Amino acid sequence: MFRLLNNLTIPFIGMGTGKLKGELGVTAIKEAIDAGYRLFDTAFLYDNENILWGIHHDQVERACRDSCKRLCTEYIDLYFFHFPVSFRYRSDEEKWPLSPDDCLDNDYMNAWWDMEKLVDMGLVRYIGLSNFNAQQIQGVYDISKKHKPVCNELEHNPGYSNDELLKLHKKLNIQMLAYCPLGRAKEEKLEPKFLYDEKVKKIAKKYHKSSSQIALRYSIQCDLIPIPKSTKNNHIRENINVFDFQLNDDEMQYMKTFHNDANQICKFHFAEGNIHYPF
Ligand SMILES: NC(=O)c1ccc[n+]([C@@H]2O[C@H](COP(=O)([O-])OP(=O)(O)OC[C@H]3O[C@@H](n4cnc5c(N)ncnc54)[C@H](OP(=O)(O)O)[C@@H]3O)[C@@H](O)[C@H]2O)c1
Numbered sequence: 001m002f003r004l005l006n007n008l009t010i011p012f013i014g015m016g017t018g019k020l021k022g023e024l025g026v027t028a029i030k031e032a033i034d035a036g037y038r039l040f041d042t043a044f045l046y047d048n049e050n051i052l053w054g055i056h057h058d059q060v061e062r063a064c065r066d067s068c069k070r071l072c073t074e075y076i077d078l079y080f081f082h083f084p085v086s087f088r089y090r091s092d093e094e095k096w097p098l099s100p101d102d103c104l105d106n107d108y109m110n111a112w113w114d115m116e117k118l119v120d121m122g123l124v125r126y127i128g129l130s131n132f133n134a135q136q137i138q139g140v141y142d143i144s145k146k147h148k149p150v151c152n153e154l155e156h157n158p159g160y161s162n163d164e165l166l167k168l169h170k171k172l173n174i175q176m177l178a179y180c181p182l183g184r185a186k187e188e189k190l191e192p193k194f195l196y197d198e199k200v201k202k203i204a205k206k207y208h209k210s211s212s213q214i215a216l217r218y219s220i221q222c223d224l225i226p227i228p229k230s231t232k233n234n235h236i237r238e239n240i241n242v243f244d245f246q247l248n249d250d251e252m253q254y255m256k257t258f259h260n261d262a263n264q265i266c267k268f269h270f271a272e273g274n275i276h277y278p279f
Pocket residue numbers: 015016017018019041042082130131153154178179180181182183184185186212213227228229230231232235236238239266
């Protein structure tokens with residue numbers, strides 16, 4: 001377990017649930033619980049809860065209470081601020097901005113302070129950020145009133161790993177979670193490169209692991225908590241089986257050579273141009 005601010009402990013690895021809903025989601029999550037996962041990254045945006053989405057920045061308490069209801073729980077362990085840009089609210093069903101005009105200039109700090117109140121109300125235990133850049137993280141950290149962000153969830157994998165941001169998180173004692181830790185693997189296209197690279201395959205063979213396990217181990221050794229998503233039982237089990245080996249310094253350095261800014265997958269293009277756009 002990791003130890004975070006305020007004595008929060010959080011597992012070394014979690015499971016992503018983007019697009020995992022209905023029967024598919026239930027089956028995958030049951031398998032994951034059996035395999036030992038105890039951290040699940042869910043979201044209102046994915047129709048399976050627990051991250052504050054951009055249409056709810058001025059109705060934080062209502063959104064959180066609704067999430068608790070749908071999760072059938074009285075509180076949420078860790079509630080994230082999904083993205084720093086607010087979107088015009090039309091209805092809970094219309095989640096995405098329809099045009100650039102729907103991306104608003106509202107100051108996200110008001111929503112953050114409302115999230116802080118959720119902790120005092122007992123509706124959530126800890127609050128965190130997602131997709132905030134260095135300046136925004138420092139800003140929230142500096143002017144949060146009572147509850148600092150304990151986590152930030154960002155894209156991270158060997159193809160896209162931001163070392164500068166990692167240093168800031170360490171300085172502020174904010175734990176990073178790595179989303180897209182497998183670079184949204186697409187077997188049919190042999191992507192991303194780091195999963196199909198001959199040297200990575202060799203490293204994997206040395207430890208009797210797969211290239212995916214090497215990538216997840218890389219995030220863990222960079223001190224992040226990866227949250228890979230899978231619908232397949234064998235992948236779900238493979239992804240959590242990464243604690244009986246350790247990459248050496250040369251192998252870690254080699255994994256870093258895949259980094260390229262152009263590899264970023266989640267750019268949230270629709271919000272480009274907004275004053276709070278983080279990338
Ligand atoms: N906060 C945010 O803004 C944000 C943004 C993006 C994602 N996320 C979170 O991060 C989670 C993970 O990201 P992601 O789902 O985009 O990408 P990912 O976890 O990097 O990749 C998922 C893909 O990898 C495949 N896969 C999983 N395990 C594998 C293995 N062992 N070997 C080969 N292929 C494997 C899966 O296919 P199979 O189903 O066939 O295994 C799936 O197509 C999301 O589900 C979501 O919870 C958060």
